[in-house]
Amino acid sequence: MLTLFEQIDKGTLWRSTGGIHPPERKTLSNRTPIKSLPLADEYVVPLPQVGESAILIVKQGDYVAKGAILTKGTHFGHLPAHAPTSGHVSCIEIRPGNHASGLPVLSCVISADGLDTYDANIHPALSTNEVDQLTDKQLLTKIQQAGIAGLGGAAFPTHIKLSPASDIELVIINGIECEPYITADDMIMREKSDEILNGIAIIHRLLAPKRLIIAIEDNKPEAIEEMQHALNRSSLPKDGVRITSIPTLYPSGGEKQLIQILTGQEVPSGAIPAQLGIVVQNVATAYAINEAIQRNYPLIERVVTVTGDNTQLAGNYWIPIGTPISHVLTQTQFIGGEHDKVIIGGPMMGYALHNDNAPTLKGSNCILLPASDELAPEQKELPCVRCGECAHVCPAQLLPQQLFWHAKAQEYDKATSFNLADCIECGCCTYVCPSEIPLVEYYRIAKSAIKAEAEEKKQAELAKQRFDLRTQRLEDEKRAREEKQKASAARRKSNMSSSDKDAVALAMARIKAKKAAANAEADSASTLSTRSVADTGAENKRKDISAAVARAKAKKAAQKAAATQDDTASNITSSMPETSAPADERQAKIAAAVARAKAKKAGLKPDAADSSTANGSENTGSVNAPVDDKKARIAATVAKAKAKKAAAQLSADEADTSTVSAPVDDKKARIAATIAKAKAKKAAAQLSADEANTSSVSAPVDDKKTRIAATIAKAKAKKAAAQLSADEADTSTVSAPVDDKKARIAAAVAKAKAKKAALKISTNTEHDKD
Amino acid sequence: MSGIFIAIILLTVLALFFGLLLGFAAEKFKVEGDPLVDQLEALLPQTQCGQCGYPGCRPYAEAIANGDKINKCPPGGAATMEKLADMAGVDPEPLTATEEVQIKKVAYIREDECIGCTKCIQACPVDAILGTGKLMHTVITDYCTGCDLCVEPCPVDCIDMLPVTQNIKTWDWKLNAIPVKTIDEDVKC
Numbered sequence: 001m002l003t004l005f006e007q008i009d010k011g012t013l014w015r016s017t018g019g020i021h022p023p024e025r026k027t028l029s030n031r032t033p034i035k036s037l038p039l040a041d042e043y044v045v046p047l048p049q050v051g052e053s054a055i056l057i058v059k060q061g062d063y064v065a066k067g068a069i070l071t072k073g074t075h076f077g078h079l080p081a082h083a084p085t086s087g088h089v090s091c092i093e094i095r096p097g098n099h100a101s102g103l104p105v106l107s108c109v110i111s112a113d114g115l116d117t118y119d120a121n122i123h124p125a126l127s128t129n130e131v132d133q134l135t136d137k138q139l140l141t142k143i144q145q146a147g148i149a150g151l152g153g154a155a156f157p158t159h160i161k162l163s164p165a166s167d168i169e170l171v172i173i174n175g176i177e178c179e180p181y182i183t184a185d186d187m188i189m190r191e192k193s194d195e196i197l198n199g200i201a202i203i204h205r206l207l208a209p210k211r212l213i214i215a216i217e218d219n220k221p222e223a224i225e226e227m228q229h230a231l232n233r234s235s236l237p238k239d240g241v242r243i244t245s246i247p248t249l250y251p252s253g254g255e256k257q258l259i260q261i262l263t264g265q266e267v268p269s270g271a272i273p274a275q276l277g278i279v280v281q282n283v284a285t286a287y288a289i290n291e292a293i294q295r296n297y298p299l300i301e302r303v304v305t306v307t308g309d310n311t312q313l314a315g316n317y318w319i320p321i322g323t324p325i326s327h328v329l330t331q332t333q334f335i336g337g338e339h340d341k342v343i344i345g346g347p348m349m350g351y352a353l354h355n356d357n358a359p360t361l362k363g364s365n366c367i368l369l370p371a372s373d374e375l376a377p378e379q380k381e382l383p384c385v386r387c388g389e390c391a392h393v394c395p396a397q398l399l400p401q402q403l404f405w406h407a408k409a410q411e412y413d414k415a416t417s418f419n420l421a422d423c424i425e426c427g428c429c430t431y432v433c434p435s436e437i438p439l440v441e442y443y444r445i446a447k448s449a450i451k452a453e454a455e456e457k458k459q460a461e462l463a464k465q466r467f468d469l470r471t472q473r474l475e476d477e478k479r480a481r482e483e484k485q486k487a488s489a490a491r492r493k494s495n496m497s498s499s500d501k502d503a504v505a506l507a508m509a510r511i512k513a514k515k516a517a518a519n520a521e522a523d524s525a526s527t528l529s530t531r532s533v534a535d536t537g538a539e540n541k542r543k544d545i546s547a548a549v550a551r552a553k554a555k556k557a558a559q560k561a562a563a564t565q566d567d568t569a570s571n572i573t574s575s576m577p578e579t580s581a582p583a584d585e586r587q588a589k590i591a592a593a594v595a596r597a598k599a600k601k602a603g604l605k606p607d608a609a610d611s612s613t614a615n616g617s618e619n620t621g622s623v624n625a626p627v628d629d630k631k632a633r634i635a636a637t638v639a640k641a642k643a644k645k646a647a648a649q650l651s652a653d654e655a656d657t658s659t660v661s662a663p664v665d666d667k668k669a670r671i672a673a674t675i676a677k678a679k680a681k682k683a684a685a686q687l688s689a690d691e692a693n694t695s696s697v698s699a700p701v702d703d704k705k706t707r708i709a710a711t712i713a714k715a716k717a718k719k720a721a722a723q724l725s726a727d728e729a730d731t732s733t734v735s736a737p738v739d740d741k742k743a744r745i746a747a748a749v750a751k752a753k754a755k756k757a758a759l760k761i762s763t764n765t766e767h768d769k770d
Numbered sequence: 771m772s773g774i775f776i777a778i779i780l781l782t783v784l785a786l787f788f789g790l791l792l793g794f795a796a797e798k799f800k801v802e803g804d805p806l807v808d809q810l811e812a813l814l815p816q817t818q819c820g821q822c823g824y825p826g827c828r829p830y831a832e833a834i835a836n837g838d839k840i841n842k843c844p845p846g847g848a849a850t851m852e853k854l855a856d857m858a859g860v861d862p863e864p865l866t867a868t869e870e871v872q873i874k875k876v877a878y879i880r881e882d883e884c885i886g887c888t889k890c891i892q893a894c895p896v897d898a899i900l901g902t903g904k905l906m907h908t909v910i911t912d913y914c915t916g917c918d919l920c921v922e923p924c925p926v927d928c929i930d931m932l933p934v935t936q937n938i939k940t941w942d943w944k945l946n947a948i949p950v951k952t953i954d955e956d957v958k959c
Contacts, residue, residue: 048938101941448942453849455940460816463915466896467818467826 004263008170008211011244014264016257018395019249020428022180022348024219029307030183032315034191039116040327043084043320044095044359045108047071053078056108062089067119067298069145070108077157079147082298083110084320086117098325098344098361102354110322125294128235136206139293146292147362148299151284152253153345155363158285161274162206169277171209172262173200173286175216175223176246176253179346182366184303185283187316189216189223192287193230199286201236202293207279212241213262214283219248250348251426255280257395269422284365304328304360308343308369310336319360325367326356334369343368347375348427382435390429390439396422400429404439407446412453415446423447806857807835813853817845818895819917826895834858841865845874845916875931876914877921881906883928890920890929 002010047070050056054073058064064083071081090111097105134142140159149155152174173196177185189196204212214231216224227243246252246261256267259278267273273280284302291297304319312333319328325342336342343350344364360367390400398419406415420443429439811831822842824830834840840854841863848865855862879890879899886904898914901907909920909929921929936942 097938099938099941101936101938103936103938103941105938445942452940452942456815459915460814462913463816463818463896464827466898466913467816470895470897 005211008213008262009239009242011242013244013246013261016249016252016260016395017397018393018428019251019257020393020431021248022250022431024248025181025307026183026186026219028181028314029305029316030186034187034303034316034318036318037323037328037331039085039112039114040320040323042090042109042111042324043087043322044324044357045070045081045084045110045322046095046097046105046359046361047081047092047108048097048105049073049078050106054080056092058089058108060089060091063087064089064110065117065119067122067300069298077160078144079149079157080145080298081108082147082300082321083119084300084322085110085112086115087112096355096358098353098358098364100351102358107359121296122298123296131202131293134293139202139206142292142296143289146288146296146298148285148288148292149362150282151288151299151302151362151365152282153349153363153365155361158281158289161279161281162203164207164274164279166274167277168207168274168279169210170263170279171203171207171212172258172278172280173203173212173214173283174253174255174258174280175214175220175227175283176258177220178217178248178250178253179348179366180250181307181368182305182346183307184305184316184365186220186223187305188284188287188303189220190226193223193226194233195290196227196283196286197230197234197236198294199288199290200241201234202289203279203281203286204236204241209279210240212236214241214243215246215258215262216243217248217252218245251395251424251428254395254424254426256424269419299362302360302362302365304364305366306332306369307366309371309374310334310340310369321362322359324357324359325353328360328367329356329369332369336369336371340372341368341370343370348431349425379436381437384435384437387434389432389434393428393432395426395428396424398423400439403446404437404442407442410446410449412446412450416450420446420450807831809857810834810854813846813850813857814843815845815850815915817915817917819845819915819919821845821918839863839866874934875916876911876934877909877916877918878911878930878932879907879909880928880930881908883926885926887925889923889925893919893923895919 002012047054047056050071053075054071056070057072058068058070063086064070065086066083068083069080070083071078073080087110089108091109093107093109094104095107095109097103097107099105140163143162144157144159148158150158150161175185175189177183200212200214214227216227218224224243224245231238231241231243244262246258251257252261255273258280259273259276260266263278265276265278267276288299288302292299299321301318301320303316305316306328307314311329312335314332317328317332325344329342342353342356344353344367345351346366347368347370350366350368384401384404386401388401390404391398394400396419402418403415403420403423406412406418407420412420423440423443425440425443427440430437430441433439807828808831811828814827814831816827818826820826821844822830822833824833830838830843834854835858840858840860841851843850843854844865846854851865852862877890877899884901884906886901886906888901888903888907890907891899891901895917896913896915898910899907899920900910916931916934918931921931934940
């Protein structure tokens, strides 16, 4: 069993499937040597990459020499465009493109100055030694800068093919040129064989393959001979490089088909030959590589076959890339009419040009100018008869009729499942079809539809991604906003509730102050209380009555206060305390006034004097019975003060409750009232104790003294109030940044404390009563 | 007699075994959510334009899964409608929108008329408009889905919806592939 390389060395060929033998008609153009055409007035260099991966480095009016670079790109695969001749950039505009669609592309139009001056970068040919001294990287850069693309037709950037990721074992130089009419490669092999071999030597050096095959179809014996001589002359290793003649068959020039014929290996679907360790290069590309390396001469011209019955000067021409096809037509004496086709490429794979002013491109190897009777006329498409001829000739081993059905029905996914992507659009199936179905047209439509669909899918994916990102972002923003709102609301609330707190603190401070005062008074009164205990000969009845009166008074005041508080609470929910405070004050004032009036009345009545003293005795239970009118008055003033205080306290208490449950219910009001009552009682007890003090010390006190005492008491109360407010101010600054919950808790605590205090007081009083 | 018992025991054991197997599989390979919605959503063009009456493609997919009509997506065109019909298992219906609406368009801002109000930026569902307050805005046409949503909010009406121009890359062979033919009138035999 021979290895693959041994078989290659023996010249073994494998059979490729399918293929046809169309009339070649190559002799039309390969009888004459390659000629040049006179310069055109203007050249149109299409710049499809500009705006995407490249920028134009010339502007309108600039002078460009022949071979000057026009574009600059950063992309690895970027190929610069070059000026095909010297002249000025006359305009940069959208011009009709050389494409099956006929769509216009952005082009740089150069008006030739007729001198054809070379760019300074182009130099005389280097010697072989100088070329050998260049590094691989320099070689590749030169190839890229020369803008060399595959000249077989696909125009793939050559420098990418020459720097593969994997090891290359076999290089195939493609000189097949299997399509009818075209003889450009044939002629360049005949005339420039040494240069081609030099180019092949550079490729050989860059890729260092184990074998290199120059494959030429056996319908070009002259080319084979020339190449063989050139190979013998060249420095390439004789054992690893050979020229193989391939039997003529269309489309053995296809990359995958050629690999199959030469190695028997099939390039997998979707793979590239480099994955098998194989690289295929066109002979014209090898020539261009040689020019680029030796002379720094960019790819600005190529051999183009101009052929067909509609030209009188059929042959091959060195045509600068960018030459308007109309210029070529005039120079080659085009004799066709307006409706005669101008085909770019061969009869099998070419396309009809829409506009004669389109320029030639790097991949345009042939301009076919057929007479109206030369090619098979377009016939009416008949139904498929399922003859299966197309399947026999398909070089890619596809099922053309199945593909046709699915493409026609626009069932593109099914067409894809029949490997539509592997169709090379060679046109064999169309050629053999007895029903004249333009099969390749259908496949092209299907392919572009599939491509568009894939593009749409990608676009949809992108849109979805962006939509999701946006939605996410909006949600994040919303959440952040809400949090901020919440935070600021909490701050506001805490600011607000700090005033609540203040109220609470105020209440607490008041209670404390009161307690302190009570203690102090109790201390001062301790002596008197002991004494007063001694005077326990008071009448219980009177005591009770006066106590009841005082209680009733306090109750009334409290109820009133609670009622107003209730109203305001129901009206204003949150900002209660501040608004309700003044109301309470008013209430307190009213209560005080009522109390005063009552006290006056009591003072007027001599009996009332008794009761008022009993009022004091009620608490201490130790007031002297024979009290005079003045005392009664004092008691009245005391009562006034009490009422005031009670009212103030009430408001404070209510402030507490308002923060917890703004609309205070009856029960609460009642509780508050009771508390107020108890407080009032206590206050009364204290005051009366005070009085008792004075009274007990000097029983026969005159009016003046009592009055003084009352005023003192009043002043004390006032002072206490002032202190409280100061305290409150302190607490307010401290408690400002407290949040809602805390405030509420504090309020609840304060309430509880207040309640407790009230309870204590009331129990105390009760106790005292007892 | 013992044969019957063996058979019963054997079958019971088998039944138990397979029961356990099925129970395990049901837990292990449980399908979360409704896969149909995801599949339907994958078919929609994701323009998020709201022309279906739902606030995005996913809500519409959910609505189709719940029995809504499949012909409410003008950006998707007839092809999408057919796929949706296929997926949802209903009959294809003609689209509700006119042909004109179905031409793919992208938004362009007449930049010298733009006052920089950012309203279109807020409206764009795919963040394809670039700009900031009081400065000119522009559309990143590659990202534009042609949903039309930015046109309405513009206070100076400076947004145009222009059809996507074809270039060599986006060209579709269909355009000039089929020549017009005159069909001979039927000749009665």
